[in-house]
Amino acid sequence: xxxxxxxxxxxxxxxxxxxxxxxxxxxxxxxxxxxxxxxxxxxxxxxxxxxxxxxxxxxxxxxxxxxxxxxxxxxxxxxxxxxxxxxxxxxxxxxxxxxxxxxxxxxxxxxxxxxxxxxxxxxxxxxxxxxxxxxxxxxxxxxxxxxxxxxxxxxxxxxxxxxxxxxxxxxxxxxxxxxxxxxxxxxxxxxxxxxxxxxxxxxxxxxxxxxxxxxxxxxxxxxxxxxxxxxxxxxxxxxxxxxxxxxxxxxxxxxxxxxxxxxxxxxxxxxxxxxxxxxxxxxxxxxxxxxxxxxxxxxxxxxxxxxxxxxxxxxxxxxxxxxxxxxxxxxxxxxxxxxxxxxxxxxxxxxxxxxxxxxxxxxxxxxxxxxxxxxxxxxxxxxxxxxxxxxxxxxxxxxxxxxxxxxxxxxxxxxxxxxxxxxxxxxxxxxxxxxxxxxxxxxxxxxxxxxxxxxxxxxxxxxxxxxxxxxxxxxxxxxxxxxxxxxxxxxxxxxxxxxxxxxxxxxxxxxxxxxxxxxxxxxxxxxxxxx
Numbered sequence: 012x013x014x015x016x017x018x019x020x021x022x023x024x025x026x027x028x029x030x031x032x033x034x035x036x037x038x039x040x041x042x043x044x045x046x047x048x049x050x051x052x053x054x055x056x057x058x059x060x061x062x063x064x065x066x067x068x069x070x071x072x073x074x075x076x077x078x079x080x081x082x083x084x085x086x087x088x089x090x091x092x093x094x095x096x097x098x099x100x101x102x103x104x105x106x107x108x109x110x111x112x113x114x115x116x117x118x119x120x121x122x123x124x125x126x127x128x129x130x131x132x133x134x135x136x137x138x139x140x141x142x143x144x145x146x147x148x149x150x151x152x153x154x155x156x157x158x159x160x161x162x163x164x165x166x167x168x169x170x171x172x173x174x175x176x177x178x179x180x181x182x183x184x185x186x187x188x189x190x191x192x193x194x195x196x197x198x199x200x201x202x203x204x205x206x207x208x209x210x211x212x213x214x215x216x217x218x219x220x221x222x223x224x225x226x227x228x229x230x231x232x233x234x235x236x237x238x239x240x241x242x243x244x245x246x247x248x249x250x251x252x253x254x255x256x257x258x259x260x261x262x263x264x265x266x267x268x269x270x271x272x273x274x275x276x277x278x279x280x281x282x283x284x285x286x287x288x289x290x291x292x293x294x295x296x297x298x299x300x301x302x303x304x305x306x307x308x309x310x311x312x313x314x315x316x317x318x319x320x321x322x323x324x325x326x327x328x329x330x331x332x333x334x335x336x337x338x339x340x341x342x343x344x345x346x347x348x349x350x351x352x353x354x355x356x357x358x359x360x361x362x363x364x365x366x367x368x369x370x371x372x373x374x375x376x377x378x379x380x381x382x383x384x385x386x387x388x389x390x391x392x393x394x395x396x397x398x399x400x401x402x403x404x405x406x407x408x409x410x411x412x413x414x415x416x417x418x419x420x421x422x423x424x425x426x427x428x429x430x431x432x433x434x435x436x437x438x439x440x441x442x443x444x445x446x447x448x449x450x451x452x453x454x455x456x457x458x459x460x461x462x463x464x465x466x467x468x469x470x471x472x473x474x475x476x477x478x479x480x481x482x483x484x485x486x487x488x489x490x491x492x493x494x495x496x497x498x499x500x501x502x503x504x505x506x507x508x509x510x511x512x513x514x515x516x517x518x519x520x521x522x523x524x525x526x527x528x529x530x531x532x533x534x535x536x537x538x539x540x541x542x
Contacts, residue, residue, distance in 0.1 A: 031424060031428075034288050034291075034292070034424055034427065035420055035421070035424050037284070037287065037288055037291070038281075038284040038285065038287075038288055038420055038423055038424065038427070039420050041066075041070070041280065041283065041284035041287055041288075042276055042280045042281060042284045042342065042415050042418055042420075043415045044066055045063055045066065045252065045275075045276075045280035045283055045284070046274040046275060046276035046280045046413075046414060046415040047274070047415075048272050048274065049062070050062050050063055050274075051256060051257070051272055052254050052255050052256035052257060052258075052272045052273040052274060052275065053252060053253050053254045053256070053275060054253065054254065054255060054256025054257075054259065054260070055091055055229065055231040055253045055309045055310045055312070055313060055316070055317075056091060056229030056230050056231055056309075057256060059256070060231070060232065060252075060253060060309060061232070063252050063253075063283075064086065064232050064234050064252070064307070064309070067085075067234045067252065067283065067287065067307045068085045068086070068234060070287045070290075071085060071234070071236040071287075071290060071305070074287070074290045074291040074294055075294055076236035076237065076238060076290050076294060076305060077236065077237050077238070077239065078235070078236065078237065079235055079236070079237035079304065079326050079327070080326055081326030082235045082326055085234050085235055085236060086232050086233070086234060086235075087232065087233040087234075087235055087320070087321065087324070088230050088231070088232055089230070089231050089232075089233065089309075089310065089316060089317060089320035089324075090228055090229075090230060090231075091228065091229050091230070091231050091310055091313060091316055092226060092227075092228055092472035093187070093226075093227040093228055093229050094187035094188045094189075094226070094227060095120050095185075095186075095187045095188075095189060095224055095225070095226060095227065096187065096224070096225060096226075096227040097117075097118045097185060097222070097223060097224045098223035098224075098225070099112070100221065100223065101118055101220075101221060101222050101223055102220065102221045103115070103116045103199055103201070103218065103219070103220045103221075104218070104219055105205065105208050105209050105212055105216065105217070105218050105219075106208075106212050106216035107216075108208060110201070110205060115201060115202050115205060116199045116200065116201040116202070116205065117183065117184075117185055117199065117200050117201075118185065118198070118199055118200075118222045118224060119161075119173065119183075119185075119198040119199060119200055120185060120186050120187070120189035120191070120224065121158065121161070121189065121191045121192065121193055121194050121198065122193075122194065122196070122197055122198040122199070122222050122224060123165075123193060123194055123195050123196055123197055123198075123222070124222055124223055124224055124225075125197065125221075125222065126197075126219070126220070126221050127169050127170040127196070127197025127219070127220045127221075127222065128169065128170060128217060128218065128219045128220075129169070129170055129217030129218050129219075132167060132168045132169055132170075133168070133169070133170050133171075133172070133217060133218060134164050134168045134170075134171045134172070135171075135172045135174065135206055135209065136160065136161070136164070136171060136172070136173050136174075137174060137175070137176050138153075138157060138173055138174065138175040138176075138177070139175050139176040139177030140177075141153070141156055141157065141160065142175070142177050143177055150518060152504075152514075154186075155504070155505060157173070158191055161173070161194060161196070161198060162192075162194060164196065165194040165195050165196040165198075166195070168196050169196060169197065170196060170197045170198075170218060170220055171196050171197070171198045171199075172199055172201055172205070172206070172209070172218065173198065173199065173200045173201070174200070174201055174202070174203050174205070174206055175203070176203060176206075183200040187227075188508060188510070189507070190472075190473070190474045190475075190507040190508050191474070191505075191507055192474065197220045197222050198222075199220055199222070231253070231309040231310040231316055231317055231320075232309050232317075233306060233307065233308055233309060233317045233318075233320070233321055234252070234306070234307040235304065235305070235306050235307075235321070235326075236290060236304070236305040236306075237302070237303070237304055237305070238290075238293060238294055238302060238303040238305075239302050240299040240300075240301065240302050240303075241299075241302075242299060242300055242301050242302045243331065244300070244301050244302070244331060244332070244333040244442055245301060245302040245303065245304055245327060245331055245332050245333060246301045246302070246303050246304070246332075246333050246334060246335075246336070246434060246437075247303075247304045247306065247332060247334070247335040247336070247390065247395075248286055248289055248290075248303065248304070248305050248306070248335075248336045248337075248338075249286070249305075249306040249307070249308060249318065249335065249336070249337050249338070249386050249387070249390075250279055250282030250283045250285060250286040250306075250307060250308070250337065250338045250339060250386075251279050251282065251283075251307070251308040251309065251310075251311030251312070251317065251318075251339060251385070251386055252279065252280070252282075252283040252307045252308070252309060253279075253308070253309040253310060253311055253312055253313075253317070254273055254274070254275030254278060254279070254280075254312060255273040255275065255312055255409060256272075256273065257270050257271065257272060257273065258271070258273055260312070260313060262312055262313075262409065263409050263410065264408065264409040264410055265409070265410045265411055271411035272411060273409070273410065273411050273413065274411070274413060274414055274415070275413055276342065276413050276414050276415040276417065276418055277340050277341075277342040277343050277402075277405070277407070277408075277413050277417070277418060278339070278340050278408065278409070278413055279311070279338075279339050279340060280342070280415070281338075281340060281341050281342025281343075281418060281423060282337075282338035282339050282340065282341055282342075283307055284342075284423070285338045285341055285423060285426065285427050285430070286305055286307060286338060288427050289305075289427060289430065289431065290303075290305045292427070292431055293431070293434070296435075298435055298438055300438040301333060301434075301438070304327060306318075306321060308321070308386050310470075311339075311385065311386055313469075313470075314469025314470055315385075315386055315388060315389055315469060315470065316469075316470050317386070318386035318387075318388075318389035318390070319389045319468075319470050320470075321389070322389045322390060322392070322393050329393050329394075329395060332395055333396075333437065333442055333443050334358075334359065334395060334396040334397065334398065334437070334443045335387055335390040335391075335395050335396070335397045335398075336387075336397075336398045336400070336430060336434070337355075337385055337386050337387035337390075337397065337398070337399045337400070338400045338426075338430070339385040339386070339399065339400075339401055340401050340402060340403075340404075341400050341401065341402050341423055341426050342402065342417075342418040342419060342420075342422075342423050343402045343403060343405055343417070343418070343419060343422075344402045344419045344422025344423065344425070344426065345402075345403075345419075345422075346419065346422065348374055349372055349373050349374050349422075350373075350374045350376065350402070350403060351373040351374070351375050351376070351400065351401075351402060351426065351429075352375075352376045352377075352378060352399075352400075352401045352402070352403060353366060353375055353376070353377050353378070353398060353399065353400060353401075354377075354378040354380065354383055354385075354387065354397075354398070354399030354400075354401065355378070355379075355380070355381050355387055355391065355396070355397035355398045355399050355448075356377035356378060356379050356398075357379030357380065357381065357446060357448040357449075358379075358381040358391060358395075358396040358397050358398075358445060358446055358447075358448055359396035359443045359444055359445060359446055360444060360446060361396070361437065361440055361443045361444065362377075362396070362398065365433060365436050365437065366433070372425065373425075373429065378399075379448050379449065380448050380449055381397055381447070381448045382448075382466055382480065383399060385399060385401075387399045388466075391448075392466075392479065392480060394445050394447075395445060396443045396444070396445050396446075398433075400426060400430065402419075402422070402426070447483075449482060460517070460519070460520055460521060461486075461516055461519050461520065461521055461523070461542035462485070462486075462516065462542075463485065463486050463487040463492070463516070463527075463540065463542075464481065464482035464485020464486055464487045464488060465478045465479075465480065465481055465482070465485075465487045465492065465498075466478070466479045466480035466481075466482075467479060467509045467512065469509060471497075473497065474497075474499060474507055474508075475497040475498055475499035475506055475507065475508075475530065476497065476498045476499075476506055476508065476509055476512045477495070477496075477497050478492060478493070478494055478495060478496045478497070478498065479494065480494055481493065481494055486540050486541060486542050487527075487540065489540075489541070490527060490538045490539060490540035490541075491536075491538050492527065492529060492538065492540075493531070495531070496529040496530070496531050496536075497529060497530040497531075498512065498527060498528070498529050499528055499529065499530060500526075500527070500528035501515045501516075501519075501525060501526075501527055501528075501540075502515075502518075502519075502525040502526060504518065519542050520542070521542050522541070522542065523541070523542050524539065524540070524541045524542075525539075525540055525542075526538065526539055526540070527539075527540045
């Protein structure tokens, strides 16, 4: 080899090594910052989330990543419906005796608002009878049965006091996610001892309740950056940066009693760090075939709020988007197996040509589905090819122990370089074509024996389950269910949200035929469905 060529090769190798060294330093810095206790778990809409998105903006600016037209300051706000909340000034008294909120009584989520007394009519409803009558019924749903009873009473009753005289435990807690219709009556659940107090009072000293229940909302923030190469096609790269906070949204797998911060180093400080690293790499790249949009999503842990909002309020024309790459939990590459899962493999025939499952370093497992429990799902719903990179679950998933010292930074660097190489390879293709794939039935694991074949809209805040996607040749499609429909009843069971939908599915077996009631726009429709 000629000396000058050898020198150029050595300089090139040295430059690449230095670049890798800097990227490694940057991803360590990003993960350490985002997974620090001072961010208190980066829960959507909290000060910790704000510290995180300010850090991401600073890094975009450092990497010369510009804001995109329509989102001039990088930040895209969106609203999260946090469910119901009752006011601290809710009160209940009998005669001159006032009772303590949360200790002696609690409002029920479908109670009316206002001042309620026994003036019109008072009902004291003993839940114990209902429980006793149905103690041998394995399909008995105490919450649903109670609501139906209260709904019947509320048409002629001002104040309803619910209590449980039976020995069967029913420790009532306020369900903030309850989506049942509001009733006209004031309704509270109280201790048994209050009932005897009421019975001792004269009619003029009867119970009085003040109830205030409202919807609680918070604001999440996507962070959006842009490289404009004046190219005809755009590639979107995304990763969510929010996590669980202290587990307030009941999505933690931690079983301890002490309040703990969930730092989410792998989930998903690792993906956010990869996003920032790729923004720097692609900005410096000589390949100008694509424009690039970089999105750090919030609200993913609550049900893809941020990515769904972005695709519904996007500043870019999706007709010019080539594909979307999502990185969620890419920080725990196993040094022995080098296992890497690539989702969305079936969303374009191009991926089969570009992704070698017999890679010389990674042991690649492909998942064809375009939908799944992360933000690429929102883009797949818009008929865009997607790829989802993931190094697998582990014992620290959704627990306070998911910390920065457990990240495999060298492994993450290799994944970043792999994604960079894949993007460069797509530059030799025309626009990547889209292929529809099978639908994942729902996020997470389930215990039911049947599925309708729909993808629920986890951000829907109304009553029922809004259909965000329908699988081909599955029960829902065969019955006539369409995207946008709202399912509110399956057979005899009312469906108020995704949780009650899942519970209802567990009551059916394969081969069962039932009715499904849906709302399509303003029209109520009843369909026959066979599982």
